[in-house]
Amino acid sequence: MKLEIPKPLVEEHEALHAELKRATGLPGATGEAARAVAKLMHPHFEKEEAYALPPLGLLAALARGEESPGMREVLPLTDRLESDLPAMLAEHRAIVAALGRLAEAARAERHDEVVEFVRELKLHAQAEEAVAYPAALLVGEYVKRVLRA
Numbered sequence: 001m002k003l004e005i006p007k008p009l010v011e012e013h014e015a016l017h018a019e020l021k022r023a024t025g026l027p028g029a030t031g032e033a034a035r036a037v038a039k040l041m042h043p044h045f046e047k048e049e050a051y052a053l054p055p056l057g058l059l060a061a062l063a064r065g066e067e068s069p070g071m072r073e074v075l076p077l078t079d080r081l082e083s084d085l086p087a088m089l090a091e092h093r094a095i096v097a098a099l100g101r102l103a104e105a106a107r108a109e110r111h112d113e114v115v116e117f118v119r120e121l122k123l124h125a126q127a128e129e130a131v132a133y134p135a136a137l138l139v140g141e142y143v144k145r146v147l148r149a
């Protein structure tokens with residue numbers, strides 16, 4: 001059982017990162033607003049990749065009913081996510097506010113692809129709050145119950 005972030009989620013983060021990086025190189029208010037987003041997003045992504053998303057690597061095996069003693073390794077990660085969740089959600093709110101300023105600048109300076117990126121990143125944060133974070137927390141709860149049984 002490996003604690004690896006599912007590949008599509010790794011690629012989604014990489015793609016968002018690449019699009020943001022491109023936007024930070026733009027001149028004017030759009031580039032400036034993109035750099036403000038990047039400052040907030042970088043440490044947030046690192047935390048997600050360290051402990052919020054790796055527990056999802058167990059989902060498919062757990063759904064098949066596979067269990068192994070090694071799965072207890074997920075618990076420090078899910079415990080950390082549980083205690084950090086309010087901070088992670090606050091980071092999302094700060095990122096979404098910065099994205100609002102980025103969308104405004106991008107619209108004014110006619111960077112349509114940046115406006116589209118803002119939409120994608122907002123959707124990404126919503127998907128994490130509705131699916132990825134709760135699923136990772138459930139993995140921790142489930143593993144605790146299985147190990148206790």
Ligand SMILES: [Fe+2]
Pocket residue numbers: 013045048124128
């Ligand atoms: Fe993310």
Ligand SMILES: [Fe+2]
Pocket residue numbers: 044048092125128
């Ligand atoms: Fe996030």
